[in-house]
Every structure is written in C-alpha cells, then in structure tokens.
Amino acid sequence: PKEIFLKDYKLPDYYFETVDLGFALGEEKTLVNSKITVSPRVEGSSSPLVLDGHDLKLLSIKINGNGLKDADFQVDSRHLTILSPPSGAFTLEIITEIYPQKNTSLDGLYKSTGNFCTQCEAEGFRKITFFQDRPDIMAKYTCRIEADKSLYPVLLSNGNLLEQGELDGGKHYALWEDPFKKPCYLFALVAGQLESRDDTFVTRSGRNVQLRIWTPAEDLSKTAHAMYSLKAAMKWDEDVFGLEYDLDLFNIVAVPDFNMGAMENKSLNIFNSKLVLASPETATDADYAAILGVIGHEYLFILEHGTILNKNTCRVTCRDWFQLSLKEGLTVFRDQEFSSDLGSRPVKRIADVSKLRNYQFPQDAGPMAHPVRPHSYIKMDNFYTGQFFCLVYEKGAEVVRMYKTLLGTQGFRKGMDLYFKRHDGQAVTCEDFFAAMRDANGADFANFLSWYSQAGTPTVKVASSYNAEAKTFSLKFSQEVPLTPGQPIKEPMFIPVALGLLDSSGKDLPLTSFFHDGMLQSISSNGEPVYSTVLRVTKKEEEFIFSDITEKPVPSLFRGYSAPIRLEADLSEADLFFLLAHDSDEFNRWEAGQLLARNLMLTLVADFQQNKPLVLNPKFVQGLKSILTDSSLDKEFIAKAITLPGEGEIMDMMKIADPDAVHAVRSFIRKQLAAELRAELLNTVKNNSSSEAYEFNHPNMARRALKNIALAYLASLQDEESAALALNEYKSATNMTDQFAALAAIAQNPGKTRDEVLADFYSKWQDNFLVVNKWFSLQAWADIPGNVENVRNLLNHPAFDLRNPNKVYALIGGFAGSPVNFHAKDGSGYKFLGEMVVQLDKINPQVASRMVSAFSRWRRYDETRQNLAKAQLEMIVSANGLSENVFEIASKSLA
Numbered sequence: 019p020k021e022i023f024l025k026d027y028k029l030p031d032y033y034f035e036t037v038d039l040g041f042a043l044g045e046e047k048t049l050v051n052s053k054i055t056v057s058p059r060v061e062g063s064s065s066p067l068v069l070d071g072h073d074l075k076l077l078s079i080k081i082n083g084n085g086l087k088d089a090d091f092q093v094d095s096r097h098l099t100i101l102s103p104p105s106g107a108f109t110l111e112i113i114t115e116i117y118p119q120k121n122t123s124l125d126g127l128y129k130s131t132g133n134f135c136t137q138c139e140a141e142g143f144r145k146i147t148f149f150q151d152r153p154d155i156m157a158k159y160t161c162r163i164e165a166d167k168s169l170y171p172v173l174l175s176n177g178n179l180l181e182q183g184e185l186d187g188g189k190h191y192a193l194w195e196d197p198f199k200k201p202c203y204l205f206a207l208v209a210g211q212l213e214s215r216d217d218t219f220v221t222r223s224g225r226n227v228q229l230r231i232w233t234p235a236e237d238l239s240k241t242a243h244a245m246y247s248l249k250a251a252m253k254w255d256e257d258v259f260g261l262e263y264d265l266d267l268f269n270i271v272a273v274p275d276f277n278m279g280a281m282e283n284k285s286l287n288i289f290n291s292k293l294v295l296a297s298p299e300t301a302t303d304a305d306y307a308a309i310l311g312v313i314g315h316e317y318l319f320i321l322e323h324g325t326i327l328n329k330n331t332c333r334v335t336c337r338d339w340f341q342l343s344l345k346e347g348l349t350v351f352r353d354q355e356f357s358s359d360l361g362s363r364p365v366k367r368i369a370d371v372s373k374l375r376n377y378q379f380p381q382d383a384g385p386m387a388h389p390v391r392p393h394s395y396i397k398m399d400n401f402y403t404g405q406f407f408c409l410v411y412e413k414g415a416e417v418v419r420m421y422k423t424l425l426g427t428q429g430f431r432k433g434m435d436l437y438f439k440r441h442d443g444q445a446v447t448c449e450d451f452f453a454a455m456r457d458a459n460g461a462d463f464a465n466f467l468s469w470y471s472q473a474g475t476p477t478v479k480v481a482s483s484y485n486a487e488a489k490t491f492s493l494k495f496s497q498e499v500p501l502t503p504g505q506p507i508k509e510p511m512f513i514p515v516a517l518g519l520l521d522s523s524g525k526d527l528p529l530t531s532f533f534h535d536g537m538l539q540s541i542s543s544n545g546e547p548v549y550s551t552v553l554r555v556t557k558k559e560e561e562f563i564f565s566d567i568t569e570k571p572v573p574s575l576f577r578g579y580s581a582p583i584r585l586e587a588d589l590s591e592a593d594l595f596f597l598l599a600h601d602s603d604e605f606n607r608w609e610a611g612q613l614l615a616r617n618l619m620l621t622l623v624a625d626f627q628q629n630k631p632l633v634l635n636p637k638f639v640q641g642l643k644s645i646l647t648d649s650s651l652d653k654e655f656i657a658k659a660i661t662l663p664g665e666g667e668i669m670d671m672m673k674i675a676d677p678d679a680v681h682a683v684r685s686f687i688r689k690q691l692a693a694e695l696r697a698e699l700l701n702t703v704k705n706n707s708s709s710e711a712y713e714f715n716h717p718n719m720a721r722r723a724l725k726n727i728a729l730a731y732l733a734s735l736q737d738e739e740s741a742a743l744a745l746n747e748y749k750s751a752t753n754m755t756d757q758f759a760a761l762a763a764i765a766q767n768p769g770k771t772r773d774e775v776l777a778d779f780y781s782k783w784q785d786n787f788l789v790v791n792k793w794f795s796l797q798a799w800a801d802i803p804g805n806v807e808n809v810r811n812l813l814n815h816p817a818f819d820l821r822n823p824n825k826v827y828a829l830i831g832g833f834a835g836s837p838v839n840f841h842a843k844d845g846s847g848y849k850f851l852g853e854m855v856v857q858l859d860k861i862n863p864q865v866a867s868r869m870v871s872a873f874s875r876w877r878r879y880d881e882t883r884q885n886l887a888k889a890q891l892e893m894i895v896s897a898n899g900l901s902e903n904v905f906e907i908a909s910k911s912l913a
C-alpha cells in the first residue's frame with residue numbers, strides 16, 4: 019500500500035467547471051453517465067489527466083463528443099489516465115457500470131434496506147465514476163436520476179429539483195441542480211420508498227426554507243426531535259455567527275446501514291437512523307442529546323456547503339484531506355457551543371473533556387498518534403475511524419476553542435468573518451484559518467501553529483508560591499511535549515491558561531497585574547480588577563508573578579479546560595477539596611473531584627496489586643456526600659461529579675495498564691460509596707422519580723441523570739432492597755431513559771433476575787432495531803466472568819447481522835471496549851476480536867478498521883497480554899486480501 023504525504027501536495031493540472039451526472043438505477047447494475055467540462059490550470063498545457071476510479075466498469079469515454087481509442091487512455095485498478103488531452107477547455111464524457119447491490123462497504127453508491135444512497139466523503143465518489151476525487155476540485159453539479167417508480171418513488175440529490183416526470187416501462191426521473199460549486203465529497207443521491215416530515219424555517223432575511231426529514235413511513239413519527247434540532251441549529255447559527263442557509267430546500271434522510279453518524283452532503287444530509295429517530299419510549303436522553311448534537315454538527319457545516327453572511331455567499335472547503343480538521347475541528351467546536359447554549363454549558367464541557375481523556379489521550383500516546391493535521395496516511399478513512407477521529411475532530415475542536423479563549427467571543431467572530439470574506443469559493447488550509455484569526459484581531463499568536471503539526475498531549479507542571487511580605491503569588495509553568503512516532507524533537511507549545519485565585523473564603527481574588535519576562539503587565543479592565551484571566555504560556559519554562567495578592571490563594575488553573583493538556587499542579591489534597599467545594603468555575607469544581615478520584619484510584623490500584631486491603635478515604639466519601647446533598651447545584655452536574663473517572667482514563671495513567679486491578683478498584687469504590695451514602699442515594703432516587711410525561715429539556719434530563727446514577731450505585735450493593743428498587747424502576751418506567759438505566763443497573767449483577775429482565779426487554783423491543791442494539795451493547799460490555807462466550811452466542815442471534823455497522827459497533831465494538839473481558843488473561847477476548855476483524859474486513863473495511871483499532875494500545879499491557887494481542891495483530895496483517903484500511907492500523911500498531 020502507498021503512503022500519501024502532505025508535503026507532496028500539488029495543485030491539480032485540470033479544474034472541472036460543471037459536472038452533469040446521469041444515473042440509471044437498476045436491480046443488477048447501475049449506469050452512470052458523467053459529463054464534465056474540464057479546463058487546464060495552466061493555459062495551453064496538455065499533461066495527462068489522471069482520474070481516480072475504484073471497482074468501476076468503464077463502458078465508454080469521449081472527449082468533445084468523440085470516442086477515445088484504446089491508445090488514448092490507460093485504465094488500472096485505481097486510475098483512468100487520459101494520455102494527451104486537448105489543450106484548452108474540453109468536455110469529457112464517461113459512462114461506467116457499477117453494482118450498488120453488491121457494495122457492502124457502504125462507501126460510494128449502495129443499497130440500504132431496499133433504498134439507494136451514497137456516501138462520498140472522503141474518497142467514495144471514485145466508486146461512482148472516474149473523477150479527480152479531491153476536495154480542491156469544486157464544480158457545479160446537475161444530477162438526473164432514473165429508476166423504477168414503484169420501487170423508488172422518491173428520487174433526491176443536492177440542490178433544487180428542476181424537473182421530474184414519467185418514463186416508459188414504469189420508470190420515472192428527477193433532475194436536480196445544485197447552483198453552487200462544491201467538492202465531490204458533498205455529492206449525494208437517494209432513491210427509495212420514503213416519506214417525509216415537512217416543516218419550514220424562515221431565515222433572518224425572510225426567506226422560506228423547506229425542511230424535509232425522510233424515513234420509511236413507519237418511522238416518521240420518530241422524527242419530531244430531529245426537526246426541532248435542525249430548526250434550532252439554523253436559528254443558532256444566524257444568531258451567533260450571522261450565517262444564513264443559502265438554498266430553499268434542506269433534506270435529511272435516515273438510513274439504517276451507515277458506517278458513521280451522518281454526512282453533511284449539501285442540502286441532502288444522510289444520517290444513520292440512530293441519529294434521527296427518537297421517541298420517549300425508544301430513545302434515551304443520551305440519544306436525544308446526540309441527535310441534537312449531530313443534526314447540529316451536520317447543519318453547521320454550512321461553511322463548506324455555502325451560507326450567506328452579510329448578503330455575501332461563503333463557501334470554504336479544505337484544500338486536501340490533511341486539512342480535515344479545518345472543517346471537522348471547527349464544526350465540532352461549533353456543535354459543542356450549540357449544544358452548550360441549548361443545555362448546560364459546564365455539563366457539556368465536562369462530557370467533552372471526559373471524552374478527550376478517555377479517547378484522545380490514549381490515541382495521542384499510542385502508535386497511531388498523529389497531529390491535528392496529519393503528515394501522511396495510507397487510507398484517509400482511518401482518520402474518521404473509531405477513536406482516531408478524536409485527534410482530528412475533538413483535539414481539533416480544542417485548538418479552535420483556544421483561539422476563542424485568546425480572542426474572546428467578539429474577536430473570534432471577527433476572525434470567522436474575515437475567514438469567509440477572504441476565502442469564498444476556495445479550498446484552503448489550516449494556515450489560512452490561523453491567518454484570518456490573527457489578522458482580524460492584529461493578534462500575536464506566537465508559536466500557536468505547532469498545535470497543527472505536533473502530536474502528543476503536552477504535560478504542564480505548575481509550581482506555586484506565595485510571598486506574604488511582598489504580597490505576590492508566583493506560578494511557575496514548565497511543559498513537556500511527549501515524543502511520538504516520527505517526531506523525535508518537540509518544540510514548546512502556545513498554551514492559554516485561564517485561571518483565577520481563590521481567597522480563604524472561596525471567593526475569586528481581584529487580579530490587577532503580574533510580572534512576566536521582566537515586565538509588569540496590567541490585567542485590569544477599564545481600571546477595574548478582573549477575577550479571572552488568561553495567561554499565555556509559550557516557553558518550556560516560565561514564571562508569572564501576580565502582585566497585590568493580599569492572602570495566600572488557592573489557584574484554579576485551566577478554567578473550563580482552556581488547553582488540551584495533562585496538568586500536574588502542586589495542589590495538595592486539601593486544596594483540591596477546597597476547589598471542589600468553592601471554585602466559581604463549575605468545570606474546575608468537577609475537575610478537582612476527578613483529580614481526587616484519580617489519585618485515590620491509582621493509590622488503591624497499587625494496594626490491590628500488592629494484595630493490601632482496600633480502604634476508602636473517608637474524606638473522599640464526605641466530599642462526594644456534600645456534592646450529592648447540595649441542593650443549590652445543577653442535578654446533572656452532581657451526576658457527573660459523583661461519577662468516577664473511567665477505567666480507560668486510569669489505565670492511561672499507569673506505566674503498565676492493569677485492567678483487572680483497575681476494574682476491581684473502581685468496583686470496590688463504587689460499592690463502598692453506595693454503602694456509605696446509602697440513605698442519601700435512596701433519597702436521591704425517591705426525590706427525583708417522576709411519572710410526568712417525558713420532556714427533552716435540561717432540568718428533566720438532569721433529574722433523570724441524577725436519579726439513574728444513584729440507582730446504579732445502589733444496585734451495585736446487590737442487596738434485596740436495592741434489587742427490588744431497580745426492578746420496580748424498570749417495571750414502572752415510562753420512557754427509555756429510565757427503563758434502560760434500570761435494566762443496566764440490574765444487569766450489573768449476574769443471576770436469575772438479570773437473565774429474566776434481559777429476556778423481557780428483548781421480547782418487548784424485538785421489532786425496534788435501535789433498541790435491540792442497546793440490548794446487544796449492554797451484554798457485550800458486561801464484566802461478568804467469561805462473557806466472551808455470551809458474545810459469541812449473540813453473533814448467531816436472529817437480530818444480529820455482520821453487514822449492519824450499528825449492530826457490529828453494538829456487539830463487537832461493545833465487547834472490544836469492555837473493561838475486563840476483552841483483556842481476559844487467557845487471550846479469549848483478543849482471539850475473538852482477531853477473528854471478527856478478518857471476517858468483517860471482507861464485508862466492510864471501514865467497520866473492520868474501527869474494530870482492529872481496539873488492539874492499537876497492546877504495548878500498554880503486561881507481557882502475557884502483549885504477546886496474545888500481538889499474535890492476533892500478526893495473524894490479521896498476514897490475512898489474505900487484507901484491506902488498506904485494516905493494514906494501516908494493524909501494521910502501524912505493530913511497528
């Protein structure tokens with residue numbers, strides 16, 4: 019397989035101006051007719067035109083209406099090369115035959131449950147027709163679709179419907195036109211038996227936009243929340259960024275077979291059904307929140323699709339796929355902000371940072387570590403795969419967030435406005451975004467760009483000291499960027515540190531100035547002191563000395579998690595308890611609690627490994643008790659604050675990850691907390707139960723979150739009263755959030771009740787594939803001994819199907835993420851996954867490469883586990899006909 023490098027980027031030799039596509043959709047094969055107007059980048063040049071193509075049968079090729087002779091072109095398994103095209107502009111017409119019914123990779127044009135649909139990002143368009151399949155080729159498209167009318171009554175593509183009509187032989191057609199230029203990865207087509215929920219959004223300039231969400235008829239009733247989310251996102255982007263949708267129609271289609279969450283095709287978003295369909299009875303609060311976030315995410319790509327800002331159109335895309343974070347990082351940041359504004363900001367931040375710690379940190383410290391903008395790849399799809407997407411998406415969003423932290427809301431908006439103004443209609447790079455932020459604000463961003471080029475999560479150490487006589491408080495920062503594959507030398511990063519200093523009563527001290535680099539810098543605003551500020555740490559070591567600090571403070575560092583780093587501050591246990599109780603930054607209150615919990619867990623893990631008895635620090639119990647019983651706090655915040663750090667997070671902090679010890683310790687602490695806080699937890703369940711109709715809003719979700727975590731704690735006690743309580747909650751639940759939480763609480767404990775309730779749940783929901791997937795993943799993830807056998811049996815369950823990604827992610831992915839059974843010391847878990855990867859790779863390489871990524875951190879474990887996992891990776895790499903997707907991850911993991 020060939021590795022592709024960022025440094026080798028070259029401008030295309032040819033541009034495409036217009037692309038007219040014709041699809042004749044059939045049951046055996048589909049004919050694709052593509053007519054492209056081509057112009058050379060450099061007038062007069064006639065270098066070969068190289069088109070990408072994969073799994074295509076070429077039927078004919080013409081230039082300016084004349085068929086090409088065999089000697090005029092070459093075709094191999096990946097390319098079609100036109101050896102000497104005419105100089106000057108010309109028309110290229112290509113007819114290909116493709117087989118969507120056989121396309122199980124779900125990339126390109128394929129059939130999902132009887133309907134045709136497409137997925138073109140990143141490189142799926144080349145499976146539809148020969149094309150320069152790269153994002154810097156932006157063209158205007160039309161798309162004519164022809165198909166059997168009774169089988170495919172609905173025919174959709176991007177843009178506006180120009181024409182539709184009947185054809186002979188029971189067929190019909192539709193002609194769509196997208197008036198604006200776009201890269202081919204945003205092309206989409208859908209044909210099938212679908213019905214739509216229709217609505218209208220009136221834009222701020224008073225235009226009516228038709229909104230349609232398409233699903234099979236029986237699911238239509240479950241699209242109300244998706245429609246609410248879409249309208250909310252449209253309104254939010256107008257209010258916050260001044261961005262208005264630029265077409266008159268916006269379609270969303272839900273399909274059950276989809277590799278990832280959704281795809282932002284221009285005006286025809288295609289979604290995994292999981293992220294569209296919701297009703298209180300079938301979807302949990304987490305599902306509702308995910309739908310809001312992902313509908314928001316796909317809509318908020320309108321920067322790439324096209325949007326109107328101050329009456330000007332804006333359309334900016336990535337120059338090449340290395341710049342993926344330019345759109346994904348920015349859009350994740352924007353969807354995080356959207357969800358924060360619609361729900362609770364601190365709670366959303368906590369959830370996002372937990373995700374970083376559990377997924378981004380380990381990946382950034384593993385063999386696949388790569389910068390936010392990677393330097394090379396074998397298979398682009400792998401940047402969206404499993405957990406690796408975190409480095410482009412989530413860490414990329416943190417980079418965007420740092421601009422905002424440094425510039426403030428208005429400065430950030432100025433930067434965005436300049437970015438659109440400068441780059442409408444262009445395919446650009448991360449430097450262009452950086453330059454727009456800098457120039458719009460006349461800002462000095464020092465070495466900020468290294469966030470795009472250096473991999474690894476920096477560790478920042480902070481030492482503080484107070485001088486009572488001088489009334490100064492010093493903070494000494496030192497940073498270390500870890501070495502990562504291919505990057506033996508690291509430069510210091512530009513790290514924004516948002517902070518406040520707490521006085522002994524827990525209030526923020528006024529801040530007026532600090533000494534830094536031999537200069538006194540004022541930080542008051544209009545002569546008034548501030549209570550929180552942002553320091554710019556840019557060197558390996560540097561000191562900031564705050565003046566006029568009247569008492570020894572407790573610093574609250576990296577408020578709101580102002581940079582994606584690992585912090586090692588010299589805060590004592592007492593300081594952390596103090597911050598947990600008082601910090602005005604809610605995120606940092608949570609953070610202090612997590613730090614205490616992490617330290618506690620690591621200490622107990624060491625005790626466990628040395629066979630010492632486990633004892634829970636009473637101060638920790640007391641700290642959590644005061645949070646649990648503080649009625650002034652947001653309930654979802656309480657739920658997050660009493661949740662222990664994940665096992666992955668703790669293992670990531672250990673020299674040799676020990677899944678058994680970490681699991682035993684986490685279970686011990688949960689059980690111990692449940693025993694000591696039993697009365698409070700029971701009260702929490704009682705006071706937060708409600709039989710009112712389900713509502714998706716923050717107070718209600720927060721109430722359910724708190725009640726359900728209390729229930730889970732209690733059920734870990736395995737006593738009769740808690741078991742009865744959980745069973746009662748299960749039986750009386752009126753929505754899926756409560757029902758599934760009760761089921762999960764019960765399913766912690768092996769035994770008859772567990773088996774009966776699991777069977778009951780399946781029989782209730784067997785007709786709803788999304789709910790059945792929850793049932794699969796709950797069992798896959800279970801820590802009951804020898805669970806690999808149950809999971810193997812479930813592969814044969816009638817509801818399971820290896821060709822459906824959601825089912826694979828639920829059962830096989832669920833197992834690969836399970837805390838103990840995947841890492842079973844007898845190797846049974848690794849063996850199971852190894853076998854599945856090889857099988858899946860033949861069906862769908864993208865899904866298989868997600869699964870194989872669970873092995874990537876094998877070196878973190880003890881020798882026995884290392885050998886077992888390595889053997890599976892070696893077996894996978896040597897498998898016949900392995901895809902590039904799996905090869906890249908497996909071979910880099912072994913390197």
Ligand code: B3K
Nearest residue numbers: 139140278280281282402
């Ligand atoms: N941009 C798409 C993901 C495409 C994945 C390609 N294998 C949607 C998203 O980021 O949500």
